[in-house]
Amino acid sequence: MNKKLLFENLEEIDDFAAEFVQNITTSTAIFLIGEMGAGKTTFAAALARALGIKERVVSPTFIIGHEYTSGRIPLLHIDAYKIITMSTSTEAFLDELEALDIETALKQGVVIFEWCEEIADLLAPKRVEIHIEVNKISRIRTVEVRYCA
Numbered sequence: 001m002n003k004k005l006l007f008e009n010l011e012e013i014d015d016f017a018a019e020f021v022q023n024i025t026t027s028t029a030i031f032l033i034g035e036m037g038a039g040k041t042t043f044a045a046a047l048a049r050a051l052g053i054k055e056r057v058v059s060p061t062f063i064i065g066h067e068y069t070s071g072r073i074p075l076l077h078i079d080a081y082k083i084i085t086m087s088t089s090t091e092a093f094l095d096e097l098e099a100l101d102i103e104t105a106l107k108q109g110v111v112i113f114e115w116c117e118e119i120a121d122l123l124a125p126k127r128v129e130i131h132i133e134v135n136k137i138s139r140i141r142t143v144e145v146r147y148c149a
């Protein structure tokens with residue numbers, strides 16, 4: 001079920017997202033994993049478009065979570081970059097996330113996590129991990145999808 005794909009441009013991401021969301025139901029946790037600039041937010045935006053969400057997905061500057069309800073199923077997009085740069089411990093990290101009520105969001109829809117892989121087991125033992133790596137020279141992206149149970 002796990003797979004590895006190569007992406008050379010943004011259109012290919014949209015094509016992948018369209019196919020990927022076909023099998024998505026509520027209670028899906030998706031972790032986007034990769035360094036700064038890998039294309040995590042771009043990927044989140046493509047998944048949102050594929051779910052029929054009208055609003056544009058952006059990286060929140062101050063808020064760490066944004067809920068989108070205009071699509072086929074509700075989507076909560078969490079970008080924890082601000083937290084991990086400020087939090088000193090796992091507990092502090094979890095405290096910051098608590099306000100977002102991830103459990104309810106997961107029950108009702110899809111939650112996309114960016115910069116949360118360090119506490120992935122605590123947040124969602126059952127999850128889909130999408131690992132994105134970008135080749136510095138060719139700019140080609142390698143995307144690996146892993147289903148964790």
Ligand SMILES: Nc1ncnc2c1ncn2[C@@H]1O[C@H](COP(=O)(O)OP(=O)(O)O)[C@@H](O)[C@H]1O
Pocket residue numbers: 007008009010013034035036037038039040041042043141
């Ligand atoms: N598949 C892709 N092909 C071409 N450019 C991409 C692709 N994915 C992302 N980018 C570009 O890379 C930059 C960083 O993407 P972003 O999604 O913000 O990264 P991250 O959220 O991982 O830090 C953006 O300018 C985006 O347009």
Ligand SMILES: [Mg+2]
Pocket residue numbers: 040041042059079114
């Ligand atoms: Mg981002």
